[in-house]
Amino acid sequence: MSDISLQGIQPLSLPGVEPGKPAIIAGPCSAESEQQTLDTALALRAIGVTVFRAGLWKPRTMPGGFEGVGDRGLPWLQAVKRETGMAVATEVATVEHVHASIDAGIDILWIGARTSTNPFAMQDIADALHGHEDVTVLVKNPLNPDLDLWLGALQRIRNAGITRLGAVHRGFSSAGEHIYRNNPQWHIPFELRRRAPGMTILCDPSHIGGKRQYIEPLSQIALDTGFDGLMIESHCRPDEALSDSAQQVTPEALQGILQRLVVRSGAPVEDELSLLRQQIDDCDHELLAVLARRMSVSREIGRFKKAHNLRVVQPARYQDMIDARLQEGNSLGLLPDFTQRVMQAIHEESVRQQLKLL
Numbered sequence: 001m002s003d004i005s006l007q008g009i010q011p012l013s014l015p016g017v018e019p020g021k022p023a024i025i026a027g028p029c030s031a032e033s034e035q036q037t038l039d040t041a042l043a044l045r046a047i048g049v050t051v052f053r054a055g056l057w058k059p060r061t062m063p064g065g066f067e068g069v070g071d072r073g074l075p076w077l078q079a080v081k082r083e084t085g086m087a088v089a090t091e092v093a094t095v096e097h098v099h100a101s102i103d104a105g106i107d108i109l110w111i112g113a114r115t116s117t118n119p120f121a122m123q124d125i126a127d128a129l130h131g132h133e134d135v136t137v138l139v140k141n142p143l144n145p146d147l148d149l150w151l152g153a154l155q156r157i158r159n160a161g162i163t164r165l166g167a168v169h170r171g172f173s174s175a176g177e178h179i180y181r182n183n184p185q186w187h188i189p190f191e192l193r194r195r196a197p198g199m200t201i202l203c204d205p206s207h208i209g210g211k212r213q214y215i216e217p218l219s220q221i222a223l224d225t226g227f228d229g230l231m232i233e234s235h236c237r238p239d240e241a242l243s244d245s246a247q248q249v250t251p252e253a254l255q256g257i258l259q260r261l262v263v264r265s266g267a268p269v270e271d272e273l274s275l276l277r278q279q280i281d282d283c284d285h286e287l288l289a290v291l292a293r294r295m296s297v298s299r300e301i302g303r304f305k306k307a308h309n310l311r312v313v314q315p316a317r318y319q320d321m322i323d324a325r326l327q328e329g330n331s332l333g334l335l336p337d338f339t340q341r342v343m344q345a346i347h348e349e350s351v352r353q354q355l356k357l358l
């Protein structure tokens with residue numbers, strides 16, 4: 001079932017990107033100075049990148065972070081266009097950002113995850129885009145793993161008359177410690193692909209992984225599963241970056257990554273098994289994160305027991321817990337024997353951790 005309201009969206013042809021080849025958009029998380037912007041752009045152009053990204057208005061989760069240079073950076077992006085011939089992309093989150101970017105001739109506007117989460121903000125942006133059908137718009141997935149929220153954000157932009165529209169998968173927020181900064185939950189962009197078959201979907205491995213070492217393996221998964229391209233953060237001096245330092249790579253490192261990535265030229269990989277395996281990997285990442293969180297709560301309890309001179313194992317509590325889990329597992333279709341073995345193993349490890357504290 002494809003989504004009626006997203007019909008009419010053609011695959012994007014991005015400047016300098018050969019049809020059938022993965023589109024590469026690269027550039028720093030943030031434009032920080034004219035020098036840093038131009039140095040990075042020139043180095044990226046030299047390795048063959050044709051679309052440059054840099055954030056000017058940075059939505060930071062916590063106040064006090066680097067919130068971007070704002071309008072002051074627009075002439076820097078104009079200079080990148082002039083001096084390198086690259087197309088330029090920046091993030092817009094408000095009506096003012098949209099107008100300022102369009103007036104400055106920015107080629108591609110992307111809407112970030114914190115904004116695509118909010119239908120009011122999306123509608124304001126869509127209204128501001130009315131009458132600007134030439135601009136290319138990319139919508140990153142919302143923070144929440146909710147395909148409808150993402151589809152709704154895309155539809156609002158489509159309804160504003162924009163047909164040069166694509167999506168960017170940047171992973172989803174989740175509580176607790178995970179190996180990745182944002183959980184990929186690959187089944188969500190795969191389902192988006194099914195619902196909007198003609199639409200370009202890019203992957204942003206920088207924001208999924210959160211660390212530069214994950215960019216290459218995540219990019220390979222993206223290419224192997226039919227994404228149309230990659231948006232990768234690259235900075236001429238990543239360790240000095242004012243935002244997202246750990247996940248940025250130098251243009252030279254990016255060149256190595258791009259050279260090593262295998263682009264399979266056959267039909268898009270429709271290998272159901274590998275798609276399902278990715279879902280298994282997602283589940284296991286979550287499972288391990290939850291286990292780690294549980295152990296940390298156990299240690300907290302262990303410290304409390306020590307302070308109050310309580311025994312580590314309290315048989316009644318243990319029995320109640322097992323009974324409750326067996327019942328819950330049963331209602332989820334898990335065999336009691338399996339639930340029991342898993343819960344015993346987890347409890348055993350909790351006890352071991354608490355004994356260590358005594």
Ligand code: PEP
Nearest residue numbers: 029112113114140170207
């Ligand atoms: C970014 O691209 O720098 C950014 C802020 O991305 P996201 O909206 O995916 O967090």
Ligand code: MN
Nearest residue numbers: 029233243244
């Ligand atoms: Mn960033």
